[in-house]
Each structure stands twice: as C-alpha cells, then as structure tokens.
Amino acid sequence: MSAYGISLVSIAGINVILAVSLNIISGFCGQISLGHAAFFGAGAYAAALTMIATANVPLALLAALIMGCALGIIVGFASLRVRSDFLAVTTIGVNFLFVGFVRKQGWLGGEMGISGIPATGFGATGNAIMIVALACMTIAFSLYMSRSWMGFAFRAVGEDESAAATLGINARAYKLAAFGIGTALAGLAGALYTFFTQFITVDSFDFVFSVMLLAMVVIGGVGSTWGVAVAAVGLTLLPEAIRFVNDYRLLVFGGMLVLVIRLAPGGLAALTRNLFARGKRV
Amino acid sequence: MYYIDLAVTGVSFGCMYAIMAVGLTLVYGLLRILHIAHAAVFALGAYVTVLVANASGSILGGLIAAIVITPLFGMAIYRLLYEPLLKYRPDVPMVASVGLLVLMQDAFRVLFGEQGVTFRQNSLSFTTFDIAGVNISAVQIAIIVTTVVVFLGLHLFTTYTRIGVGWRATVSRPQIATSFGIDPIKVRYLNFAIGSALAAVAGGLVALLNNLVDPGIGFVVSYKALAIIVLGGLGSVQGTLVASLVLGLVEAYGTIFIGAWLDRDAIAFLALILLLMIRPQGFTGVRTA
Amino acid sequence: MSAVLELDDVAIQFGGVQAVGGVSLAVEAGEFVGLIGPNGAGKTTLIRIIAGLLRPDRGRVMLAGADVTSDPTATRVRRGLALTHQIVRPFREMTVLDNVVLAAGVEHTSSPLRALLSIGRRRESERAAEILASVGLAGTERKLAGSLPLGQLKRLELARGLAIDPKVILLDEPLAGLNHTEASKQAETIADVHRRGLTVVLVEHNLEEVMRNCRRLVVLNNGQVIGDGEPRAVMADPVVHDAYVGGGMVSHAES
Numbered sequence: 001m002s003a004y005g006i007s008l009v010s011i012a013g014i015n016v017i018l019a020v021s022l023n024i025i026s027g028f029c030g031q032i033s034l035g036h037a038a039f040f041g042a043g044a045y046a047a048a049l050t051m052i053a054t055a056n057v058p059l060a061l062l063a064a065l066i067m068g069c070a071l072g073i074i075v076g077f078a079s080l081r082v083r084s085d086f087l088a089v090t091t092i093g094v095n096f097l098f099v100g101f102v103r104k105q106g107w108l109g110g111e112m113g114i115s116g117i118p119a120t121g122f123g124a125t126g127n128a129i130m131i132v133a134l135a136c137m138t139i140a141f142s143l144y145m146s147r148s149w150m151g152f153a154f155r156a157v158g159e160d161e162s163a164a165a166t167l168g169i170n171a172r173a174y175k176l177a178a179f180g181i182g183t184a185l186a187g188l189a190g191a192l193y194t195f196f197t198q199f200i201t202v203d204s205f206d207f208v209f210s211v212m213l214l215a216m217v218v219i220g221g222v223g224s225t226w227g228v229a230v231a232a233v234g235l236t237l238l239p240e241a242i243r244f245v246n247d248y249r250l251l252v253f254g255g256m257l258v259l260v261i262r263l264a265p266g267g268l269a270a271l272t273r274n275l276f277a278r279g280k281r282v
Numbered sequence: 283m284y285y286i287d288l289a290v291t292g293v294s295f296g297c298m299y300a301i302m303a304v305g306l307t308l309v310y311g312l313l314r315i316l317h318i319a320h321a322a323v324f325a326l327g328a329y330v331t332v333l334v335a336n337a338s339g340s341i342l343g344g345l346i347a348a349i350v351i352t353p354l355f356g357m358a359i360y361r362l363l364y365e366p367l368l369k370y371r372p373d374v375p376m377v378a379s380v381g382l383l384v385l386m387q388d389a390f391r392v393l394f395g396e397q398g399v400t401f402r403q404n405s406l407s408f409t410t411f412d413i414a415g416v417n418i419s420a421v422q423i424a425i426i427v428t429t430v431v432v433f434l435g436l437h438l439f440t441t442y443t444r445i446g447v448g449w450r451a452t453v454s455r456p457q458i459a460t461s462f463g464i465d466p467i468k469v470r471y472l473n474f475a476i477g478s479a480l481a482a483v484a485g486g487l488v489a490l491l492n493n494l495v496d497p498g499i500g501f502v503v504s505y506k507a508l509a510i511i512v513l514g515g516l517g518s519v520q521g522t523l524v525a526s527l528v529l530g531l532v533e534a535y536g537t538i539f540i541g542a543w544l545d546r547d548a549i550a551f552l553a554l555i556l557l558l559m560i561r562p563q564g565f566t567g568v569r570t571a
Numbered sequence: 572m573s574a575v576l577e578l579d580d581v582a583i584q585f586g587g588v589q590a591v592g593g594v595s596l597a598v599e600a601g602e603f604v605g606l607i608g609p610n611g612a613g614k615t616t617l618i619r620i621i622a623g624l625l626r627p628d629r630g631r632v633m634l635a636g637a638d639v640t641s642d643p644t645a646t647r648v649r650r651g652l653a654l655t656h657q658i659v660r661p662f663r664e665m666t667v668l669d670n671v672v673l674a675a676g677v678e679h680t681s682s683p684l685r686a687l688l689s690i691g692r693r694r695e696s697e698r699a700a701e702i703l704a705s706v707g708l709a710g711t712e713r714k715l716a717g718s719l720p721l722g723q724l725k726r727l728e729l730a731r732g733l734a735i736d737p738k739v740i741l742l743d744e745p746l747a748g749l750n751h752t753e754a755s756k757q758a759e760t761i762a763d764v765h766r767r768g769l770t771v772v773l774v775e776h777n778l779e780e781v782m783r784n785c786r787r788l789v790v791l792n793n794g795q796v797i798g799d800g801e802p803r804a805v806m807a808d809p810v811v812h813d814a815y816v817g818g819g820m821v822s823h824a825e826s
Contacts, residue, residue, distance in 0.1 A: 032376075032377065078555070078558065078559065081559060083372075084371065085316050085372040085376045086558065089316065089508050089512065089554070092508070092551075093551035093554055094555075096505060096547060096548050097544075097551050097552060099545070101545070104545060144690070145687065148686060148687055148690045149679040149680055149685075149686040149687075149692075152672075152686070153673070153683070155662070156665075156673055159663070159664055159665075162644075163656075164645075165643070165644040165645045166644065166654045166655075166732075167645075167674045167677060167731065167735065168645050168648040168677040168680060168681065168735060169673075169680050170643065170645040170646070170682075171645070173682065173683050174683050174686075176683075177683035177684075207501075207505075208384065214380075248392060250388035253381075254381045254385030254386075255385050257377070257380075257381030257384070258363065258378050258385060261367065261377060261381065262367070262378065265374070
C-alpha cells in the first residue's frame with residue numbers, strides 16, 4: 001500500500017475511535033458533547049510530552065488515556081449540574097478553554113505546537129496496523145457495552161433521569177462513567193495521532209473539529225456503533241475522493257448535519273434499518 | 283489615563299456584545315432554543331454592511347440594507363430549521379443550529395474570500411478623539427450611542443406600544459399570548475426579526491471597528507454571547523446588558539492579570555463554567571436542570 | 572421493628588409556609604394504607620420526601636429499619652421502595668418489555684461497573700413477561716412504550732414498580748386520568764398485588780376506590796396528620812369532615 005493509502009487508513013482509524021467514543025457519551029448516554037476535540041487534544045499533548053521524555057510507547061498511550069479520562073470526568077461533573085443544551089454550551093466552552101490555555105503555555109509549545117516528537121519505531125505501516133487494531137477493539141467494546149446492562153442503563157439515563165432513578169439507576173454515576181470512558185478513548189486516539197504526525201498544533205483540536213465529530217455521530221445514527229463507524233470512515237474518505245468536498249469541507253459537513261437532523265434524524269443507521277425492513281416484506 | 287482607556291474599550295466591547303446577545307436571549311426566552319446560528323446572522327449583517335457601503339458609497343446605506351435583509355434571514359431560519367424541530371428535545375435544534383453556523387461561515391469564506399472584505403472609503407474607523415485625556419474613537423462613540431438608543435428603544439417599545447407589550451408578555455410567558463389577542467406565531471417571527479436586525483447592527487459596528495469583515499467574525503462572538511445570556515439570566519434583556527458590560531470590562535482589565543496564561547477569548551468561558559458550577563441558573567434566571 | 576416504612580417527625584418549610592409539620596407514620600409489612608387529604612394538604616410534598624426528591628428540615632425516613640433520609644431516590648429504590656408517578660414516565664423509546672426488564676435488572680444496574688460486567692437478560696425477560704401478564708398487559712411486550720394509551724401506561728408504571736421486587740410500593744394517584752372502567756380494573760389489580768403480600772401505600776383523590784380497598788386511612792391537612800385508622804371511623808370523625816368542607820368528597824365517601 002502506498003504511503004498515501006497508509007495515511008488515509010491511519011486517519012480513518014483515528015476518526016473511528018473518536019466517533020465511536022463520542023457515541024458512547026452522546027449516543028448511548030444522551031449527553032451531547034461538543035467538546036470531544038479537547039479530550040483528543042489533551043491525550044495528544046500528554047502522549048507528545050511522554051514520548052519526548054521517555055520514548056516509551058505503552059507509557060505514552062497510558063498517559064494519554066488517563067489525561068483524557070481525568071479531563072472528561074471533570075467535565076462529567078458539569079453534566080450533573082446542568083440540563084442537556086447547557087451541557088453542550090459548557091462543552092463548547094471546554095474547547096475554547098483548552099485551546100486558549102495551550103496557546104499561552106510555552107512548555108506546551110504555545111502557538112507553534114510541539115514538533116520533533118520521537119517515532120514509535122513501528123514505521124508508518126506498523127502504526128497504521130496498531131491504529132486499525134485499536135479501532136476494531138473500540139468498536140468491539142462499544143458493541144459489547146451496548147448489549148450489556150450498562151448500555152441499557154445509559155439509554156434510560158439519556159432519555160429520562162428521574163424515571164431511571166425510580167428503577168434504582170444512579171444517573172450521576174452513569175453519566176460520569178460515560179464521560180470517563182468516552183474521553184479516555186478520545187485521549188487514546190490523541191496518542192495515536194501524535195505517533196502518526198510526530199508534530200501537533202493546538203489548532204487541530206478546535207471547536208470546529210468537535211462539530212465534525214458530532215456530525216459523524218449524527219449522520220451515522222446516534223446510538224448505533226456500526227452507523228457511526230461507517231460514517232466516520234465515509235466522512236474521512238469523502239474529502240479525499242471528491243475534490244469539491246475537500247475544498248468546501250465545512251460547508252458540506254455543516255450542510256449534511258443540518259439536512260440529516262431535519263430530514264432523517266435517525267441517521268444512516270435508521271435509513272438502513274428501514275431498508276431492511278422494507279426488503280423483508282417482499 | 284490608561285485605565286480609563288481600558289474602561290472605554292471594555293464598555294464599547296460590552297455594548298457590542300449586548301446588542302448581539304439580546305437577539306439570542308430573546309429567542310431562548312421564547313422558544314427555549316440556543317440559537318447559535320445567530321452568529322451567522324450577525325456575520326451576514328457585517329458583510330451586507332460593508333458590501334452595500336462599498337457599492338453605494340454610503341456607510342449608513344450599508345447599515346440600513348443590513349437591518350432590512352437580516353430579519354428575513356433570521357425568520358427563515360426559524361421557519362425552515364427550528365419550527366419543525368420544536369417537538370424534539372432542546373439539543374436537537376441546537377445541534378442543527380451549530381451545523382448551520384459552520385455551513386454559513388464556510389459559505390462566507392467561499393463567496394467573499396478567506397481574507398474578507400474591507401470598506402473602500404472609511405474615515406470613521408480612524409477618527410479618534412481626545413476627551414479630557416481619554417482616548418476614544420468615533421466608532422466607539424457610535425457604539426455606545428447606538429446601544430443606548432437600542433435599549434431605550436426596546437424599553438419604550440415593550441412598555442408603551444400595544445405590540446411591544448404583547449411581545450414582552452409572550453416572551454416571558456408564552457401561554458398567555460392568546461389572552462392578549464396576539465397570535466403567538468406572529469410573535470415568534472417578530473422576535474426573530476428584531477433579534478436579527480439587532481445582530482445586523484452589531485455586525486455593522488464590528489465591521490466599522492475593525493475596518494474588516496472576515497469569515498471567522500461570527501465564531502468567537504457567538505460563543506461569548508452564549509456565555510453572556512446564561513450569565514445574565516436566560517430571556518432577561520436587562521440581565522444580558524449587565525452581563526455584557528461586565529464581560530467587556532473583565533476582558534479589558536483581565537488580560538492584564540491572566541493574559542499570561544489564558545487567551546482573552548477564553549475568559550468568557552472560564553467565567554461561564556465557573557458560574558454554572560456554582561449557580562446553574564445564571565445570575566438572575568430560573569433553574570433549568 | 573417490623574415497620575417497612577417509617578416517618579419520624581418529618582417536617583419541611585418552604586419560604587415561610589410549613590408544608591409538612593411533624594408527621595410521624597409507621598407502615599407495617601402487609602398493610603394497605605390510603606393517604607388522603609384536600610388539595611394543598613401536603614400529600615405531594617410528603618410523597619416527595621419519602622421518594623427522596625426533597626430533604627426534610629428535620630425528621631427521619633426509614634426503610635425496613637434503615638435510615639434513608641439522606642439517600643437519593645435510586646438508593647431508596649434499591650433498598651426496596653417502589654414508586655409510581657402521578658404523571659407517568661415510561662421510557663417511550665423502549666419497548667414495553669424492556670421497560671420492565673430494566674426494572675427487573677435492578678441488581679445489575681446497582682453500579683456502572685457491575686452493569687458493564689453483566690450481559691445476560693434471559694431471567695429478567697421471563698420475569699418481566701410474567702409481571703406484565705399479571706397487570707393485564709400481556710401481548711403488548713413488543714410495542715414501543717410511547718405508543719400505549721394512558722390506561723395501559725398506568726399499568727406499565729405499576730409493572731415497573733413490581734419488577735424491582737420491592738418491600739413497599741408507593742402509588743401516587745394511580746387512578747388519575749382513567750375513566751370509570753379503567754379505574755376499576757386498575758384498582759382491582761392493585762388490590763390483587765396487595766393480596767399477594769406486598770405492602771401498599773396509596774395516594775388517591777378517588778375516594779370511592781380508596782375506601783373500598785384500604786384497611787387503613789391516613790388523612791393529611793395543612794401538613795399534619797388529622798386522622799389515622801380504620802376508614803369508616805376516620806371519615807366519620809368531625810375533624811376530618813371539616814377539612815373537606817365543600818362536601819363533595821365526604822358524600823362520595825359515605826355512599
């Protein structure tokens with residue numbers, strides 16, 4: 001496979017992990033998060049610093065995971081206090097705070113970012129394989145979670161917290177769990193991104209990227225692991241395949257988000273379900 | 283006099299935020315929707331002001347054109363995007379609104395260029411005065427005067443005209459609109475029209491202040507406006523005014539102290555998040571959680 | 572102490588108004604208690620205190636001897652308190668069966684970690700189907716809860732309450748909004764549930780049904796208990812009579 005192909009696979013894999021992990025928070029548990037890029041970024045920076053200090057890959061992955069999770073739980077506490085659309089506003093704020101903070105910190109590279117991050121030693125192909133493997137594991141984990149009692153409880157919490165309480169479900173604990181798990185995975189994706197590019201700037205982790213990630217979740221079908229994964233891959237490849245989409249990326253993504261919400265709120269997942277349902281009648 | 287200059291800057295920024303945020307708080311008060319795409323309305327107002335001013339040679343003409351066009355845009359957003367989504371939980375129209383903003387910002391980039399547009403002839407932006415040792419520009423004066431006119435006008439409108447009184451009543455209690463003999467749907471359109479016109483005014487003023495309108499103009503201001511309306515108490519026009527001025531001043535003075543480790547634009551969000559943690563209902567609002 | 576639910580001098584004040592002023596109440600296992608009172612008597616407030624939605628200014632709420640006064644609702648539910656809402660809150664996006672299965676899985680969902688490690692639903696599904704049949708909802712399992720009419724939704728509320736295998740079930744106006752036939756059926760189901768051994772506390776405006784099935788009536792007025800005992804005797808009490816000035820309620824009860 002060409003270097004270009006390997007890059008594409010790597011980016012797609014990272015986006016899959018990001019989208020599926022966001023789906024855990026916003027899809028399974030119904031907590032709309034427009035700040036996912038910040039956790040991605042936190043993980044990326046944690047991994048970058050760890051690699052520079054120790055060039056130890058597993059340690060970098062762990063640091064990224066923990067960083068993402070810790071930040072996520074803090075934001076998760078916010079979700080306990082405010083209602084859903086305000087939570088979304090808070091998560092937007094988290095994005096701006098993250099970027100605003102990092103930009104000013106010299107030790108984090110400030111506006112210039114961090115460059116010259118040591119390589120993992122696996123080579124581009126090795127990295128890509130690691131990414132794909134982790135993406136598959138993330139999908140598997142998400143599918144498992146969906147069928148488990150945790151997924152069941154998440155759906156209840158997402159729909160009606162008070163009603164969930166009357167079923168003995170402690171909504172607070174579950175919301176924190178959703179955030180912690182989802183953001184830990186985002187942090188992990190951040191580490192993979194750092195390994196891939198070996199150079200990170202804070203602009204890659206801005207609010208617009210958070211919107212794109214949520215667009216992947218909405219377009220794929222909120223709550224559906226497969227739908228979201230397919231949407232993530234599709235929306236990564238689309239700008240590459242169609243020049244027009246690449247030049248007007250935000251226009252297309254924003255437009256798709258609006259159209260899907262207006263016309264097909266269930267996303268791809270609902271559309272395919274209908275397709276199969278209709279097929280069966282024949 | 284440096285500190286007073288800062289105060290002038292802070293107040294004028296605060297005024298701009300206020301005019302822009304009022305539209306946002308009105309929509310929230312009426313429909314419980316966070317109309318993030320309001321930023322696109324604001325940006326449209328800015329673009330129209332510059333483009334028409336350049337075409338006609340009159341800055342005032344540009345502002346008037348903006349005030350006429352943006353309400354149409356705002357009302358269209360309500361009719362085409364929000365109205366069909368009212369039946370869902372509030373995050374749904376909000377996410378759609380975000381999508382629309384992202385789309386519009388990129389559309390502006392595509393249509394008018396990455397670098398943006400500037401006024402061809404603009405003496406206003408560069409005129410400054412020295413009043414009693416304080417440095418103040420013509421635009422800043424214009425901003426402050428406009429804000430006073432706008433808020434006074436809103437107050438008079440909603441207190442002394444029949445439509446205005448009915449509108450205000452409906453915004454604070456949508457259920458009683460019919461007892462005022464007012465069509466609640468018409469009130470919604472009026473709401474979007476006025477809010478959008480105000481956003482256009484704010485947009486025009488920002489264009490004058492910077493002598494530039496670029497595609498990113500809406501983004502940061504819109505999120506600050508969100509922070510403002512929550513801090514000021516959702517649906518409260520006075521609260522929005524107060525919160526806007528406070529934010530403007532805090533930003534102006536705050537950069538001296540925290541500028542070392544936090545971006546100016548992030549201050550608004552820090553304030554918002556801290557406030558939401560302590561008082562989820564904002565300064566004056568009712569608890570929504 | 573065999574008291575399943577006990578309130579010990581519970582009181583709460585809202586902005587100067589004593590909504591509940593020192594209520595003490597003990598419900599023994601197997602009882603069927605009706606809680607009534609005119610509008611504004613403090614019934615809803617009291618329910619919310621028992622449910623854990625409000626923290627009293629003083630006093631204790633005890634469940635099977637354990638002090639749950641500072642516990643959140645979910646914890647009380649896990650300790651055996653089942654609740655149904657006056658305004659029903661089914662999970663509309665889930666099937667009728669799933670609504671009850673989730674309730675039946677209360678052990679699994681006790682903590683997120685436990686929930687993540689549990690995946691089988693066979694036992695809970697069977698139990699849920701039985702419970703649905705027992706409240707007269709057999710055949711609706713696959714339907715989306717959001718598509719049911721009110722009468723059936725009220726029974727779903729009841730089914731969910733039963734599924735957690737409670738020590739006591741607190742029913743908040745389970746007959747409200749139902750027409751005469753539906754209300755009769757629902758009341759009969761509740762009586763049936765009680766006959767099978769469950770402790771029931773019922774808050775209801777529909778005195779006719781309350782009088783028919785309850786063995787014990789507690790009357791609340793102005794945040795205080797003004798009557799507690801055998802239904803006929805309580806309703807004949809002049810103090811209780813005065814509380815219901817306006818007559819409608821009393822004549823209804825007397826018939």
